[in-house]
Amino acid sequence: MEQRVIDTLREVFELNGFIGIETRAIEQGSSLLKKGETSKEIYLLSRLQEVGHESDTPVEQRLGLHFDLTVPLSRYVVEHSGQLPFPFKRWQIQKVWRGERPQEGRFREFVQADIDVVGEGTLPEHYEVELPLVMVGALERLREFGLPKATVHANNRKLSEGFYRGLGLEDIEGVLREIDKLDKIGADEVASLLVSECGATPDQAKACLELAQITASDGGALIDRFNGLCEIHHIDMDGDDYAMAKEGLDTLTMIVDEAARIRPGSVIADLKIARGLDYYTGSVYETFLDGADSLGSICSGGRYDNLATQGSRKYPGVGLSIGLSRLVSYMLHSAGATASRISPACVLVAVWNEENRADSNEVARQLRARGIAADVAPSAAKLGKQIKYADKLGIPYVWFPNEDPTDDGPDQVKNIVSGEQIDADAQSWEPDTVYARQTVTTNA
Amino acid sequence: MEQRVIDTLREVFELNGFIGIETRAIEQGSSLLKKGETSKEIYLLSRLQEVGHESDTPVEQRLGLHFDLTVPLSRYVVEHSGQLPFPFKRWQIQKVWRGERPQEGRFREFVQADIDVVGEGTLPEHYEVELPLVMVGALERLREFGLPKATVHANNRKLSEGFYRGLGLEDIEGVLREIDKLDKIGADEVASLLVSECGATPDQAKACLELAQITASDGGALIDRFNGLCEIHHIDMDGDDYAMAKEGLDTLTMIVDEAARIRPGSVIADLKIARGLDYYTGSVYETFLDGADSLGSICSGGRYDNLATQGSRKYPGVGLSIGLSRLVSYMLHSAGATASRISPACVLVAVWNEENRADSNEVARQLRARGIAADVAPSAAKLGKQIKYADKLGIPYVWFPNEDPTDDGPDQVKNIVSGEQIDADAQSWEPDTVYARQTVTTNA
Structure with missing residues (x-):
């Protein structure tokens, strides 16, 4: 199931010209710790021989597991900057890890599917609408597996920061952090926190919440x-703060208008989107599924101008990341997606007795040579038991090689779903289309 | 490149009815430490908050990264025994980790591609020839990427043990461990070690080495x-030791004869094959490539009857594992395999000016809808620069949308490899077959 989803995403990403890369799961502590906020969830590594001496090495010099694919990308881009074609468009689907207490019994190990474009020095703005649209297109393809419609909610850090500064606020990171909690704790709590934690007056807090209520589907x-x-709120529209906000507003306007033209209803402006991570410098995105509010954002990202640097050279990027494991889990449990069968095999070739196993193997070989996945019965058990094995694996056809070596008659194949049984030749027989491949269906 | 190899293997495995599974990379220490021998190479995990307190937890209760896919399979089978169809045939392609000293600068992180069949209680012997043949078939498919011919060398633990015991030796594990060093340190060194470490007489050591010299391609x-x-060597052919050896000899005879019948030259008996791991109980396999002696075995495995147990219930299995990262590295460096281009895109759509980017996007959309991977130029730079970008990415075609909005004339597409430029319509144009897809070629 997860594999089919990964295949679909990869196909969409490659159709759009993204280059697939893989980075090592193990990175240097110094590289992982750069990002700050989620650093507490890092898993550090030690060799079995080092038990008892782990702390001899400073954390920065130890190794750890990557917790996202953006930090490794920035390391990769700087390391390979000489060879990469810029702007560098890459897709990457890999496991990431977040350190959790083992006693909770939860292994925080999951798959992320990322696309990013990284420029050298500069990065054109048009990618800030193109990337969310690629993701929407990819998520659209997953609707055949029962996924509801996805909508990207976009905002811009410059717009928020310019507005907050225009109000007279200074702890911008603090305000963003509190606004990010809106969905969880509600407006009243956030207002209190803005006052108590970020030095806002009640009026300033009210203005921040009013900003967060703005949504729009056209520029x-x-x-x-x-x-x-x-x-x-009497913000000086000739001042520097408004000028900063205006920059973000222009980008966001471009994004919603362009998205509405290409795929109406796919991207809306939603000024409460804050994103916890501090490396975003412009556009930020979160993505929600219709009727799946409790799931939260399933695909997030943004523009980061300062994550990857090499001396004075910058590699600005924009990207989005799908939390794939969570999404697949939702599809399986809530959307009711199921694989059509456990086994990829379309046919189980029966074995009459162990001496004739070679005949059954030869039938399977001929079917496979024509691209039809085939398995051979594990033992020459009673026929009912062989059919039961096929049934348990969800294999729709059971093949009966011609039983009688003195009779040159045809083999037979039985569809154990429909019960139909016909003469068949392994060199030419084709399964009915509906049974040909392992597929994912939804009962939603 | 690695991705194409993985796709090919997966296709072969699924054609043969193997079910794909994935297990978590993080396992309990107690589960990882069962296997013994390679346990020294395990990476243990600790959360950043635990730094300085790692050793408060016994190793068995800590978490670690899996170092192969066989130990996790045995855990998985026992955990899911109620739901699995037995014999359970599974393929699994995942990263594994071996703990190495970080200062060596090598991250011991690599991909393994495994197939195994696990039975419940019993497992028919025919799988012991079928599984190596599936692997040979899979490796055969990789020859189009420049891989040399592969030959599986098979032996049987019972045959070796019966023979050693028949000679009067008792430290069977020790003898196997020394014999396993033959290719590395040579016969003289191994003979000395057999005497000094395993209590063998010089005559017994000589007999062990003579056994190791036997190869055969028919039963x-x-x-x-x-x-x-x-x-x-005067081994009593009516005694228990020979009876044990005979069991292994019968299985090995069946394997080479059946393999010779189906795919001549694919599997030979080679009685020096020992395999370092102590969980093998019957057949053992190693696989070598023609002309790549220094590479050593690229695909190894065997039969293990006691790895997975649940109370008194056993789950015997047989499986093989390809060391994929090493194999791909060999294909890239020695066999000269290269990807036909960096980008998966077949076409780069040029952009005349930023105002008309939407027209170029529309061309790309039409191409992608027909399955032709397309990228759009990052900026409306001079045409030469756009073509250079395509060239750097290895994209073979550059598409020129009709430049003049007042002229209803056709678009044009240029093959920048051949220089040919023709009129084209995004709704119907097809690339030449040779340029259509990113492929892997070999200059070997």
């Missing part, structure tokens, strides 16, 4: 609502 | 050579 409406709010 | 020759050696 015109977005501009009207944002400028209206700036006027109400 | 008759194998039986003759083995029995001949038993006679020379």
Whole structure:
């Protein structure tokens, strides 16, 4: 199931010209610790021989497991900058790990599916709408597996920061951190925290929450609502703070208008989107599924201008990441997706007796040579037991090699779902299309 | 490159009815430490918060990274025994880790590709020839990427143990461990070690080395050579030791004869094959490539009857494992395999000016909808620069949308490899077959 989803995503990413890379799971502590906020969830490694001496090595010099694919990408880009074609568009689907207490019995190990574009020095803005659209296109393809419609909610850090500064606030990171909690703890709690933790006045806190309530699906409406709010709160529209906000507003306007033109309803502006990570410098995205509010964002990302640097050279990037394990789990449990069968085999070739196993193997060989996945019965058990084995594996066809060596008659094949049994030749027989491949279906 | 190899293996495994599974990379120390011998190479994990307190937890209760896919399979089978169809045929391609000193700068992280069949209580012997043949078939498919011909060398633990015991030796594990060093340190060194470490007399050591010299590609020759050696060394052919050896000899005879019938030259008996791991109880396999002696075995495995147990219930298995990373590295460096291009894109759509980017995006959309991977130029730079970008990515075609909005004329597409430029319509144009997909070629 997860494999089929990965195959689909990879196909979409490659159709869009993204290059697949894989980075090692083990990175240097110094590289993993750069990012700050999630660093507490890192798993550090030690060799069995080092038990008792782990702490002799400073954390920065120890090894750890990567906790996302963005930090490894920035390391990779800097290391290979001489050989990479920029802008470098890459897809990457790998496991990541977050350190959790083992006694909780949960292994925090999951698959992320990322796309990013990284430029050398500069990165054109058009990628900030193209990447969320590639992700929406990929998620759209997953609807055949029962996934509901996905909508990207976009915001821009410059817009938020310019607005907050225009209000007179200074602890921008703090405000973003509290706003990020809106869905979890509600507006009243956030307002209190803005006052108690970020030095906001009640009026400033109120203005921050009003900003967070703005959504828009077209640029015109977005501009009207944002400028209206700036006027109400007396933000100087000739000042530097508004100029900063305006930069973000222009990008966000471009994003929603362009997305609406290409795929209406796929991307909306939603000014409460904050994103916890501090490396984003412009656009930020979260993605929600219709009717799956409790799931939260399933695909997040943004633009980061300063994550990868080499001396004075910068590698600005923009990217999004799907939390794939969570998504697949949702598809299996809530959307009711199921694999059509356990085994990839389409046919189980029966074995009449162990002496004739070679005949059954030869039938299987001929079927496989024509691309039809085939298994051979494990033992020459009673026929009922062989059919039961096929049934347990979900294999739809059981093949009966011609039983009588003195009779040159045809083999037979039985569809154990429909019960139909016909004469068949391993060199030419084809399964019915509906039974040909292991597929994913949904009962939702 | 590695991805193409993985895709090919997976296709072969699924054609043969193997079920793909994935197990978590993180296992309990107690589960990892069962196997003994390679346990010294385990990476243990600790959370960042635990730094300085790692040793408070006994190793068995800590978490570690899996170092192969066989130990996790045995854990998986026991955990899911109620739901699995037995015999359970599974393929698994995942990263594994071996703890190495970090200062060596080598991250011992690599991909293994395994197939195994696990039975419940019993497991028919025919799988002991079928599994190596599936692997040979899979490796045969990789010859299009420049891989030389592969030959499986098979032996049987019972044959070796019966022979050693028949000679009067008792430290069987010790003898196997020394014999396993033959290719590395040579016969003279091994003979000394057998005497000094395993309590062998010089004559017993000589007999062990003579056994290790026996190879055969058909069962008759194998039986003759083995029995001949038993006679020379006065092994009692009516005794228990020979009876044990005979069991292994029968299985090995079946394997080479059946393999010779189905795929001549694919599997030979080679009685020096010992395998370091102590959990093998019957057949053992190693696989060598023609002309790649220094590479050593690229695909190893065997039969293990006691690895997975649940109370008194046993789950005997047989399986083989390809060391994929090493194999791919060999293919890239020695066999000269290269990807036909860096980017999966077949076409780069040029952009005349940023205002018309939407037209170029629309061309790309139409191509992708027909399964043709397409990228769009990052910026409306000079045409030469756009073509250079395509060239750097190895993208063979550059598409020129009709430049003049007042002229309803056709688009054009240029093959930048051949220089040919033709009129083209994004709804119907097809790339030449040779340029259509990213492929792997070999200059060997």
